[in-house]
Amino acid sequence: MPTEGYELVRLANGTAAVHSLAHGEKMHPGLGPAAEAEALYVGQLKIRERLAVHDGEFVVWDVGLGAAANAMAVLRAARDFPCPLRLVSFDNTLEPLAFALEHADALGYLRGYEELVEAILNRGRVRFMDGRHEVSWEFLLGDFPAWCAQTLDCLSPDQRVGVHALACPGSGRLKPELQPVNAPHAILFDAFSPAKNPAMWTLPLFTNLFRLLRPERPCNLTTYSRSTMIRVTLLLAGFFVGRGIPTGLKEETTVAANKLELIDEPLDRRWLERARRSESAEPLHEAVYRRLPLALGSSNRLHEHRQFIA
Ligand SMILES: C[S@@+](CC[C@H](N)C(=O)[O-])C[C@H]1O[C@@H](n2cnc3c(N)ncnc32)[C@H](O)[C@@H]1O
DSSP, X not given: OOOTTEEEEEOTTSOEEEEETTTTEESSTTTOHHHHIIIIIIITTTHHHHHHTOOSOEEEEEEOOTTSHHHHHHHHHHTTSOSOEEEEEEXXXXXXXXXXXXXXXXXXXXXXXXXXXXXXXXXXXXXXXXXXXXXXXXEEESOXXXXXXXXXXXXXXXXXXXXXXXXXXXXTTBOOEEEEEEOOXXXXXXXXXXXXXXXXXXXXXXXHHHHTSOTTSOOEEEESOOOHHHHHHHHHHXXXXXXXXXXXXXXXXXXXXXXXXXXXXXXXXXXXXXXXXXXXXXXXXXXXXXXXXOOHHHHHHHHTSTTTOX
16 A cells, blocks of 8 residues: 655654645644544543443544554553444544554554554454454545435434444455444544545535434533634534643644533633634535635524523
8 A cells, every 4th residue: 555645753862653635734743643632522521530430332433543542542642441442443544544554553542453443444444352352443435415415314213322323435455345333423524624524524525414413412522623604613513612621732622512411611702702703614515625704694693502591
């Protein structure tokens, strides 16, 4: 598998990280792959706290598998808990994963999981015992926004709140096949930035993603972006949205959920007023990056959001 599109870089704190030449962006540029994956994704999604009281299978969607730092952080955090884990990773390429495996020593965070990464690269799925529990890790290759739209299209309304199934667009070493995918309890949302990767940040995508959740299954999502535009997008898609922790280069990040109680610091009416005055708050309605103030219709819908109605 060609991996020329990536290079190893050293961050200011000395950690090695993966840089995508095509996007001109580093993965986990703040604290480095292991620390940022742990703080921003595992810690912020309260994966350990939730697993400690969870009954049955816990499902995590890892959107933007990339070089698998987030996936590894979830596997490491979950191995001390007995409930089974289903980790579903999405990406439109396996190249950064292959690159990470080639540079496993320098990156460090794949240590102990190299054979599983090899299995994902070759077969797209693997089942194993890890620590105290059983793990099923699957990879869906393809365009994530298209996958969400197609999945909704091919599900009847009652299936929408159950197990999702869709043909996985196969290529390379993975064959097309039907992939059963369960609705998530947690989503790690880690695309490249909206300016470089706008297709992954549109309102239609997050609306579809929200509709793929099971309403009675608490689910939280975290992302490194703290932009007003992305927070408005998540709110208009149906999520509750809150302030997230700082990480390295960012003084804040963002958490979202389908249940308000999963959010420690929900955005309030003062934030809403600032959003109304922002130069860049209107969601992307298509996969083209631009900055616009809130349109009147969006502003009205935001004010009616249940998060802001006391
Ligand atoms: C910032 S990197 C993810 C880093 C990764 N989470 C990790 O822990 O190493 C963003 C990833 O999103 C993927 N991506 C970008 N656009 C996509 C799309 N339309 N569909 C699926 N994946 C996409 C990229 O290929 C890239 O691997």
